[in-house]
Amino acid sequence: xxxxxxxxxxxxxxxxxxxxxxxxxxxxxxxxxxxxxxxxxxxxxxxxxxxxxxxxxxxxxxxxxxxxxxxxxxxxxxxxxxxxxxxxxxxxxxxxxxxxxxxxxxxxxxxxxxxxxxxxxxxxxxxxxxxxxxxxxxxxxxxxxxxxxxxxxxxxxxxxxxxxxxxxxxxxxxxxxxxxxxxxxxxxxxxxxxxxxxxxxxxxxxxxxxxxxxxxxxxxxxxxxxxxxxxxxxxxxxxxxxxxxx
Amino acid sequence: xxxxxxxxxxxxxxxxxxxxxxxxxxxxxxxxxxxxxxxxxxxxxxxxxxxxxxxxxxxxxxxxxxxxxxxxxxxxxxxxxxxxxxxxxxxxxxxxxxxxxxxxxxxxxxxxxxxxxxxxxxxxxxxxxxxxxxxxxxxxxxxxxxxxxxxxxxxxxxxxxxxxxxxxxxxxxxxxxxxxxxxxxxxxxxxxxxxxxxxxxxxxxxxxxxxxxxxxxxxxxxxxxxxxxxxxxxxxxxxxxxxxxxxxxxxxxxxxxxxxxxxxxxxxxxxxxxxxxxxxxxxxxxxxxxxxxxxxxxxxxxxxxxxxxxxxxxxxxxxxxxxxxxxxxxxxxxxxxxxxxxxxxxxxxxxxxxxxxxxxx
Amino acid sequence: xxxxxxxxxxxxxxxxxxxxxxxxxxxxxxxxxxxxxxxxxxxxxxxxxxxxxxxxxxxxxxxxxxxxx
Numbered sequence: 001x002x003x004x005x006x007x008x009x010x011x012x013x014x015x016x017x018x019x020x021x022x023x024x025x026x027x028x029x030x031x032x033x034x035x036x037x038x039x040x041x042x043x044x045x046x047x048x049x050x051x052x053x054x055x056x057x058x059x060x061x062x063x064x065x066x067x068x069x070x071x072x073x074x075x076x077x078x079x080x081x082x083x084x085x086x087x088x089x090x091x092x093x094x095x096x097x098x099x100x101x102x103x104x105x106x107x108x109x110x111x112x113x114x115x116x117x118x119x120x121x122x123x124x125x126x127x128x129x130x131x132x133x134x135x136x137x138x139x140x141x142x143x144x145x146x147x148x149x150x151x152x153x154x155x156x157x158x159x160x161x162x163x164x165x166x167x168x169x170x171x172x173x174x175x176x177x178x179x180x181x182x183x184x185x186x187x188x189x190x191x192x193x194x195x196x197x198x199x200x201x202x203x204x205x206x207x208x209x210x211x212x213x214x215x216x217x218x219x220x221x222x223x224x225x226x227x228x229x230x231x232x233x234x235x236x237x238x239x240x241x242x243x244x245x246x
Numbered sequence: 247x248x249x250x251x252x253x254x255x256x257x258x259x260x261x262x263x264x265x266x267x268x269x270x271x272x273x274x275x276x277x278x279x280x281x282x283x284x285x286x287x288x289x290x291x292x293x294x295x296x297x298x299x300x301x302x303x304x305x306x307x308x309x310x311x312x313x314x315x316x317x318x319x320x321x322x323x324x325x326x327x328x329x330x331x332x333x334x335x336x337x338x339x340x341x342x343x344x345x346x347x348x349x350x351x352x353x354x355x356x357x358x359x360x361x362x363x364x365x366x367x368x369x370x371x372x373x374x375x376x377x378x379x380x381x382x383x384x385x386x387x388x389x390x391x392x393x394x395x396x397x398x399x400x401x402x403x404x405x406x407x408x409x410x411x412x413x414x415x416x417x418x419x420x421x422x423x424x425x426x427x428x429x430x431x432x433x434x435x436x437x438x439x440x441x442x443x444x445x446x447x448x449x450x451x452x453x454x455x456x457x458x459x460x461x462x463x464x465x466x467x468x469x470x471x472x473x474x475x476x477x478x479x480x481x482x483x484x485x486x487x488x489x490x491x492x493x494x495x496x497x498x499x500x501x502x503x504x505x506x507x508x509x510x511x512x513x514x515x516x517x518x519x520x521x522x523x524x525x526x527x528x529x530x531x532x533x534x535x536x537x538x539x540x541x542x543x544x545x546x547x548x549x550x551x552x553x554x555x556x557x558x559x560x561x562x563x564x565x566x567x568x569x570x571x572x573x574x575x576x577x578x579x580x581x582x583x584x585x586x587x588x589x590x591x592x593x594x595x596x597x598x599x600x601x602x603x604x605x606x607x
Numbered sequence: 608x609x610x611x612x613x614x615x616x617x618x619x620x621x622x623x624x625x626x627x628x629x630x631x632x633x634x635x636x637x638x639x640x641x642x643x644x645x646x647x648x649x650x651x652x653x654x655x656x657x658x659x660x661x662x663x664x665x666x667x668x669x670x671x672x673x674x675x676x
Contacts (some may be wrong), residue, residue, distance in 0.1 A: 004663040004673035018621030018646065022623050023667030027446050041446040045313070057457055061444045063457040066339045069309030072301075076313025076321075077444060079297040080271055080437060084317075084446030102309065179629050179661040212623075219623035243332040 007031050009039055009060065015043070015172025016051035019219020021176040025118060025189075026054045028182070031090065032190040033060075038085045038197060045074045047090035049125040051118065054089055068099030069070070070105035074113045085196055087114040092206075093123045096133035096159050103159070104202075108165045110201040114192035117159075117204065119173075120211040121230060128214030133157055136233055141214070160206055160239040171240040173230060175208035177223040184231035194245030201242065208234060254427045256394045256420040260350055261286035263395035264322045267347070270296030271314035271321035273307035277329040278362045281419040284324065304329050308336020308380055312523045316457040318443035320402050320435045323533035324350035326418075327358055330368060334377030341381035344460050346405035348398065348411075349383075353417040355505075355554065355581035363581040364418035367502060369559035372415045374547040382477050383411040384484055385532040387502040391425035392399030397529070399430045405441075410478055415531060417502035417554070419583060455523040462553070469481040480533060486536035488527040491517065494545055496525025497575075497593050500564050502528045505584055507553050512586040516593065523593055541566035548573040548603070550593060556580050561606045573603030611658030613651045614675045619668045621622035622646035632657055 007030035009090035033039050044062035046055050047070050055062045065073040070088040078086045088095075095103045095117040104111065122141055123129040129143040134156050138147040148156075159169045170192060174185030185207060192203035208230050210222035217225065254262065261283045272287040274280075282302065291298035297314075301307030307323050314321040325333055330351045340347050340507070351372050355365025362545045370376075372385050384404055386397040394416060401412040438445065442455055456462070461469035491513050492498055497508040506527040516523040522545075526538045549572055551561045565574055577584060577592050595601045613634075617671075620642055626649060627635045634655035640647050651662070663671040 004660045004671075006669040010669065013619055014621075016667065018668075019623030019625060020667055022663065023669070027667075027669065033600050040448050040450055040452075042445045043317075043446065046627070055458065059454050061448065061455045061457075063313070063444060066309055066312070066335060069305060069312075072306040072309035073313035073316075075299070076271065076273070076310035076315075077317045078313075079310075080298070080317040081444070081446050082320040084444070102306045105306065109299075162433075179664040182664045210394045219625050220628060223628075225626065 007034050009058050011059045012057040014057065016050065016119045017213040019210060019212040019222060021118065021120065021207065022053065022118060022137065022177045024051055024087070024182060025207055025209065027086070028186045028189050029116065029177055030058055032186065032193050033085065035190070036197060041083065041207070042067060042085040042087065043077055043081070045077065045086065045088045045095040045186065046066060048095060049091050051091060059189045061148055068094045070094060071102045071115060074115070074205055075109070075111045078111055078113050082108055087193070089116050091124065092117060092119045092121070092134045093131050095176050097131060097171070100133070104163070107163050107168050107202050107204065111194050112190060114196050114201060115202070115204045116189060117206045118209045119206050119208045119234065122211050122214045122216055124211045126208060128211070133159060134234070136229060152242040156233065158234060160204070163204065164239055168204070168240055169195050169242050169244050170203040171210065172238045173234060173236045175226055175236050177208070177226045181236065188207050191245060198245040199245045208236065247378070249431055250429050251426055251428055254391055254392045254426060255282060256388070256416060256423050257352065257396040258286050259391045259427045259525060260324070260414060260416065261290070262429060263292060263398040263480060264348065265294050265401070266430050266432040267320065267399045268433050269296065269320045269322045269402060270435070271311065271319045272296070272323065272367055273299040273301045273310040274323045274325065275307055275329060279354055279421045280326045280350065282322045282421070283350060289341070302483045304332035305313055305335055305430040308333050309348055312340055312345065315340060316343070316444050318437035318440055320381070322348045322350065324352065326352045327354045327368070327429070330371065330415050331376060332337060338377035338379040338381070340411050341379050341383065342459050343457055344409040346409050348401045348414065350410050350416060352416065352421045358359050362418065364552035364583060365552065365581050366417055366505065369415070369531065372413050372435035381530060382480065383413050384408070384480060384530065385413045385415050386529060387415040387531050388420060389503050389527060391423055391427045394420065395427050395429055404484065410476070410480070417503045427576065451587045454464045466486045480548065481533045484530055485533045485535040486529035486539050487538045488529060488604045489538060490525040492524035492526065494522055496547050497543060497550055497596060498524045498526055498546055499550045499552050500526045500528070500560070502531055502560070503550045508584045508586055508589065510588045515586055516590045521590065521594060533568055534563045536567040542568060542571055546572060548575060548596065550577055550596065552577045552584055552589060554579050554581065555584065558604065558606060560606065565606055574606065575601060576604040610676055611673050612653055612656050613658065613662050613671050614674050615651055617648040617670060617672065618644070619643050619670045620646050620648045621668050623667065625665045625667070626662040626671070629661040631659060631661060641651060650656070650675050
């Protein structure tokens with residue numbers, strides 16, 4: 001139980017809406033980096049969307065990527081500064097929709113970065129529109145007011161399953177709906193950083209996370225939805241583990 | 247390695263000069279007629295200890311470049327036509343973050359469905375800026391293989407001097423031309439040279455760098471005055487041009503890149519016939535060389551813009567430069583390289599009063 | 608061995624109530640009282656708290672720290 005105190009690297013209050021999972025994820029990143037003693041080598045790449053709040057909140061060198069291109073920006077940084085600990089903190093709209101190609105090809109190139117993708121099933125920052133990759137069938141959003149109709153929009157798809165066909169280091173999906181899952185998620189995130197420290201390949205950690213504001217739910221209801229619905233479509237666990245950091 | 251003279255293609259000269267300028271990161275996507283730049287980088291970047299990436303698309307390539315630039319590396323990308331369109335997002339972001347980078351646009355004509363021809367149809371896109379944002383990019387237009395090398399080499403210094411994007415505006419003809427070229431001396435760039443970059447070498451107590459819109463980090467008033475000052479300084483300091491036989495010219499041709507080479511022949515040939523033509527060749531098309539149009543002597547009856555575009559993309563810059571004090575004519579040839587004979591005939595007609603001044607649309 | 612307890616900085620609280628359900632011993636009470644930012648806050652019943660850290664783990668706003676008392 002040691003060290004259950006706000007990590008030193010967090011230098012601002014969380015800028016997110018009440019009950020948003022980003023604040024938890026941001027803390028797990030800070031905890032992991034500090035525990036591994038690599039805070040000074042860390043360069044954050046955040047998306048221009050909700051994850052942008054972590055740019056100033058975390059005391060790392062950081063850059064806000066063009067929406068959707070975080071994996072590419074991180075690739076550029078890592079190639080130029082291979083000893084840096086380069087991570088991406090971005091959403092599912094960025095990484096799985098507009099930037100799906102960029103995410104896939106960073107994986108295909110096995111770029112040794114740690115990519116943390118927040119799957120909240122919605123476009124949070126722009127006001128809650130449907131996310132083609134992750135909004136569940138039938139779910140209401142401001143751009144699917146009668147519920148997601150798969151005849152018009154196709155079905156959500158599992159990007160981690162897609163990435164399984166590529167030779168990457170590590171892919172796992174965690175969730176933030178209870179303390180047990182958050183602890184498990186932290187192991188994944190830490191593993192992602194350890195892989196990078198040990199010069200291994202591409203690590204991606206997807207996080208099932210709530211957006212109570214745009215889901216029009218209380219934070220507690222939103223967490224229940226992840227447990228009861230989202231996790232059934234997007235199961236948590238390790239998808240790829242090539243061996244990586246020991 | 248000192249300077250050396252060598253026979254090269256325009257595209258290869260750009261790539262080799264970039265490597266010699268310390269460019270150690272290149273990402274791009276194949277498209278004709280710029281592909282030799284990418285191919286040259288693919289073949290040689292490793293020898294220089296740098297990174298070459300064939301991107302999955304132009305946008306990804308530009309974003310990689312953006313990361314590399316933010317991390318302090320000298321970096322370059324290149325494209326043509328529709329590929330250059332896709333680079334606009336990256337150019338806009340680089341500009342709004344005040345990051346230095348060199349981008350090459352090897353112009354062709356139109357979308358090039360099945361047939362790729364030379365052209366100068368992307369002047370506006372390069373000079374006015376195709377993407378969003380309150381920005382100005384320095385745009386240099388080489389007219390020879392030698393100049394491809396010279397301007398590219400210099401572009402990296404300019405990009406860093408102003409923390410700005412510098413565009414090399416080449417064209418399909420110059421890109422494929424093989425000529426003798428003087429290659430500049432190779433130099434190394436220190437990626438830890440600047441205090442604003444992303445690094446892995448900071449100490450705990452060091453202030454951490456956020457590479458983002460500069461107004462967020464230095465405040466809006468400071469940002470606004472810095473940008474105004476930067477635009478002005480670039481405009482005042484970086485105008486480059488060449489003049490040919492303008493001292494007594496009755497008509498001054500204005501052309502850059504491939505068109506300017508034809509104009510040089512036209513000036514020479516016309517003078518044999520007693521027709522006094524001159525040439526102003528902008529080397530920087532932004533900043534436009536307005537100084538070349540100051541104090542226009544009485545013997546100058548007008549300007550003729552010679553471009554491989556039908557819309558006369560450069561015409562308005564000439565009118566701005568001469569403050570509408572002389573009529574403007576346009577010898578506009580789209581995908582065909584202009585021919586000296588036709589151009590001379592056109593100029594004779596102008597002087598005979600048979601051609602009306604062109605209105606810029 | 609010194610006991611560990613959850614300490615709070617309720618000024619950081621955004622009233623999400625996730626900690627209330629995360630606490631295995633029901634030691635966290637949701638209050639109607641608001642902080643300076645206007646969010647309804649919580650209170651930890653020190654007698655019930657077992658210092659397990661679930662609240663720290665769950666809280667998106669860094670309200671809790673688990674410290675020896």
